[in-house]
Amino acid sequence: MADSPTRQPLRQVAVVLGLTAALSLLLLAFALPGVHSKPHDLRLGVVATPSTSQQIARSLDTRQPGAFEVSYPSSADAARSQIRSRDLDGALIVGRMGVTTMVTTAGSTSVATLIEGVGAQVASSQNTTSTTVDVRGFGSGDPRGAGLAAGALPLALGGWIGALVMMMVLRDPRTLIASTLAFAVVGGLALTTILRFVLGTFDGQFWPAAGAAMLGIAATAFGVIGLRTLLGAAGLGIAGLALIVLGNPLSGLTSSPSLLPQPWGAIGQYLPPGATGTLLRNVVFFDGHSTGHATAVLLAWLIVGAAFYVIAIRRGRTTQDTAEEFLDEEWGITETTHVPAHAREGHVPQHAR
Structure with missing residues (x-):
């Protein structure tokens, strides 16, 4: 049903103010850590x-x-x-x-x-x-580690976008899970290949780095899938906040978690971008030392996200429902073509007989 003439202006104002607030939050999230950066312990x-x-x-x-x-x-x-x-x-x-x-x-x-x-x-x-x-430096092709510093946002956005696309096009839960795992493997190999052979960020340890990237993408993607399927639009908002609005600027990849305002530097290490960056750094350059915390964080995101998805499926929320809700809520392109549940099930309304 179309909005009434009195509601339309209010909706426009709400959209403009909401987008302005989101833009301001993004600026603060990305700028404040750098502005207030100083060493801690x-x-x-x-x-x-x-x-x-x-x-x-x-x-x-x-x-x-x-x-x-x-x-x-x-x-x-x-x-x-x-x-x-x-x-x-x-x-x-x-x-x-x-x-x-x-x-x-x-x-x-x-x-x-x-x-x-x-x-x-x-x-x-x-x-x-x-x-x-x-004592430990970056690879000869990227002596300042720009590739690793820039990797947090592609990891976060890659897992986010990959999860949303697969939820929209894949209906069967088993197919969705298998495809997400395949995406993590192939995507992890691709990112590691770029860091190793194109950017030259590191000179060895290809397979340990690939494993860390795969785990990071899987944790991100399953986190998005689980939150979105179980909680709907609210879950998607939580995932965006954790991965992009907070996760990327608090990852510490461009400087160090110890240089970020506290406790934000520590919080960033409990989010997938920060944990993935730390895991990559330590498996490649420090022989796998101090990887326990980052590995545990990523496994927790993966397992909890998968558990959320299973709970949602058992409650009757299918991937088709999730895809249709996403298109309705975020894009509004299925509103006129959405097929009622009774029609999908083969029922015909009384007035149509």
């Missing part, structure tokens, strides 16, 4: 004499309270090992020959630059030289 190792170590720790706490969590590895080799295992973000080695600053650009280019600056300050205060060593 960066794990810095200091290898020096006890008095020098304590002096450096006090100086850091005075200049930037809460920015660094200082520990004291037993040697330079121990500090290097802890950086490779993701137990440290960087280290300062202070000796008679100067200050050696150990960083990992593969862990975070922004954090590496920040710690390198700290090393230069310490060297300047002691009137000695400063040398920087990159």
Whole structure:
């Protein structure tokens, strides 16, 4: 039924205000993390004499309270090992020959630059030289890791769009599940191939990276399918909020979760873009260290999303119902062609007999 003349202007105003609010929310979600970016509890190792170590720790706490969590590895080799295992973000080695600053650009280019600056300050205060060593770096074709930083949005949008398209064109639940898994496998291989061979973001570990990308896409897609099928338009809104509005800017891929305002940096690691980025980074550059949390988050999204879908199907909500609701609610293109339930079931109204 068409809107009355008095309701149409109100609907137009509501649409314009709603879209403006959504646009403003997107801007804030993407801009605020960068504007308020600062270090939180960066794990810095200091290898020096006890008095020098304590002096450096006090100086850091005075200049930037809460920015660094200082520990004291037993040697330079121990500090290097802890950086490779993701137990440290960087280290300062202070000796008679100067200050050696150990960083990992593969862990975070922004954090590496920040710690390198700290090393230069310490060297300047002691009137000695400063040398920087990159313990773990990106591939030769993408030394600053731009490909990995840009990967959060394609992963989120790819899983989102893939899930919606498959819900619209695939009616059978088994076919939908099988196709979603196939999409995750093929899509994960495609993204990893681009990162490895086109962009040169990393030089090895192709199959571990592919596995991480597959899990990320599957978790995203099943999350969208489960929420949309069970909760309808509200579920689609929740998925959009988690994956795009919050998930992408809070992923920390362009800087580091430790540089985002807290607790938003930590929250981002419970959403698929952030968890997928962390998993990719750690399996490729850090021999699989510190991957447990990210793997658990993605598995939870996958399993809960699949469970939501199964519950919805058992309640009688089919993929056809979901597709028709999506077209009606989001696009409004089935309103005039929608076939009533009694007609689909073969019933003819009394007045038509």
